[in-house]
Amino acid sequence: MNKNNYCVIMAGGIGSRFWPMSRNAKPKQFIDILGSGQTLIQQTYNRFTDICPEENIFVVTSDSYVELVSKQLPKLKPNQILAEPQRRNTAPCIAYAAFKIASINPDANLIVAPSDHVITQERVFHDVILKGLKFTAEQNRLLTIGIQPSRPDTGYGYIQFMPEENSQANPILKVKTFTEKPNLEMAKSFLKSGDFLWNAGIFVWNAKSILNAIKEFQPDIYSLFDEGQQKYNTPEEDAFIQRIYALCTNISIDYGVMEKAKNVYTLSTDFGWSDLGTWKSLYEHLPHDAHENAILGDQVMIENTNNCIIHISKDKLALIQGMENFIIVDTENVLLICRKDDEQQVRNMVNEVKIKKGEKYT
């Protein structure tokens, strides 16, 4: 295994889409949302153990989730868990990790990946990532993984590549533009053109390249972290991060760096990826019974019930009759019952909960 390969898992999200399954105190990445026996962050970690040495895997998370991370990934040493004192989106998170890892190994070649996505074809993923690492190891290139789109999904960002370069022999393509979540019409035209990929938010680059790009396009963030050169991986690191983190611009790496840089490439692939950003996408990734229900729970009895997502705590008995196309989630102190097709209405109710009911239920 190449000792220069490093992995950064971003695990600071609060997963509010899957409330009440996902809670502030234990968001989506820390739960076994697929009922596979592993939480999403455990699946993510395991995907990298034959790409990087274990000591080269780092997790960036909110300081309130450090304990959860260390419990779910017991092989991580304290120095491998980076605690963010505030949520500042992905640019500061990636800058912090890149500075810290570069101070251990200036030749580090990084994969940066979210902790809460699902990837069904792990062997394809493995090969793609190794190909990406090879592409960035010695060169000043920023690589983002692009997923061949199978439908005009309006929930994803899109990457447009330079069309002349598209060929089976060369899946690594120069990026032309990034596009935020499009409307349906636009998404359909993207698919038709054949020049667009889904932006998976998985990046590959060497530490020098990303630090150069941050220095060029987010100089304020760069200089804040640059001040700490002597402090990374020392007992002073924590206090330093505590001091500077709140001062960082709140900006994503896509918007703050990738859309501006000229050396950006995408590796076009398909490894059964989903960001599990909607109940519908979660439903698609869960195993279904004969009535197309996705059921998590030990004691769920159904009758005349079809196309539902049902998530019931262990030990709780549920009798569900006459339901069609519903989401049913029961946790210790919250019950959610809503139509699968009315996600937006549900999101509004959840926002109302946050405002009116407070921390206990969120």
Place this chain on the structure above:
Amino acid sequence: MNKNNYCVIMAGGIGSRFWPMSRNAKPKQFIDILGSGQTLIQQTYNRFTDICPEENIFVVTSDSYVELVSKQLPKLKPNQILAEPQRRNTAPCIAYAAFKIASINPDANLIVAPSDHVITQERVFHDVILKGLKFTAEQNRLLTIGIQPSRPDTGYGYIQFMPEENSQANPILKVKTFTEKPNLEMAKSFLKSGDFLWNAGIFVWNAKSILNAIKEFQPDIYSLFDEGQQKYNTPEEDAFIQRIYALCTNISIDYGVMEKAKNVYTLSTDFGWSDLGTWKSLYEHLPHDAHENAILGDQVMIENTNNCIIHISKDKLALIQGMENFIIVDTENVLLICRKDDEQQVRNMVNEVKIKKGEKYT
């Protein structure tokens, strides 16, 4: 208040219709199923406090509910709670109460009433019961309260009275026959004939009259309880009942005595009565919101939800969206979601629960 007036509240039922709201460990009569601030047995007790002296109110219940009764009705002295060691239907229960009360006061005039019915017009009830007590005080007559039927309900038993005697001036009529739950066609013809009343299972008689009738029509039960003449209201009563109760025939007072006796009358009335025997009848007695939902629970948020019964534990937050005509009951370890119109299908599922899941959930 007439010191010969006594009341016997029957509270041995297990209320399985309203599972999981009603549980073996705490059946329907012991819960505030209407959200009124009082349990059904408390409402029943309070209905009698201006008819009988408090010391003349007795409760017959399963020995496993004695503690619940005494907690919910703290004015009852231990001697006023009759514990049944086994379930033996209403004839043994009524025989026990009649023997015990007759040994305190041979001139006792009794009302016998279930603990889990709802009566909305309490002043009418009060007048009707006093009229009934007057009718039975000095005479060998058995009186059963008949409710003027408002619809061809197939869930109730019916009383046919002698038609020639029906008049506004005389609401107490001689009974011709009792009929068990009829089919819909029969129920419709009952209503059309005008000679039928609903059998409310509320009885009025003096102790001597009912004991005579039990002696005549259920001599085995009579002789078992008659053996204990010297033991009622003494420290020996409990052991005596423990010994004989299992030997009693399992039979209802309607089938075992009332259908056979010749001195049976019915008092035709209407005081807003329901036996709360179905979810539908419970729904009708609960207050409704603007969308015709009957909601019990402190933290229930609904959206686009109509005609539902929703019962959620205190402190639990429920978000319910897109539901129409459903029963939703959430308790600590059971969740039930089912269509209001499919009670039978639900009952089958509940039976399956009882067989497969055992005590914990029933």
